[in-house]
C-alpha cells in the first residue's frame with residue numbers, strides 16, 4: 001500500500017516529537033509562573049500571556065492528539081482514508097497535512113458547518129440588542 005508512505009510516517013513522528021518538546025516547555029513555564037507567585041497576580045499583561053500560553057498549549061495538545069491518531073491509523077492500515085466518506089485522501093493533501101482526517105470535500109463541509117455556528121450568533125441580534133440597551 002503506497003499510502004503507508006514511510007516519509008509520511010517520519011513526518012508524523014517528527015511532528016509528535018516537536019509537540020512533545022513544546023508541551024514539556026509549557027509545563028516548565030507553568031512551574032516558573034508558580035515560582036513568580038503573588039507579584040504577578042494583578043498584572044493584566046501577565047494574565048494575558050498566561051492565557052495565550054494556555055491557548056498555544058491547548059493547540060499543541062489537540063495537534064498531538066491528531067498526530068497520535070494518524071499514527072494509530074498507520075498501524076491499523078486505515079491511514080490515508082477520509083473519516084467522513086471513506087474515500088482515499090489526496091496524497092498531495094497528506095503530504096501537506098499528514099494528520100489530515102478528512103478529504104478536502106469533507107473538510108470544507110465541516111468548516112462550513114462550523115462557520116454558521118458561533119460566528120452567525122456574533123453577527124446576529126445578540127450584539128445589536130445589547131448595544132442598543134447600552135446607549136439608551
Ligand SMILES: [Zn+2]
Pocket residue numbers: 082083084085086087102103104105106107
Ligand atoms: Zn471525505
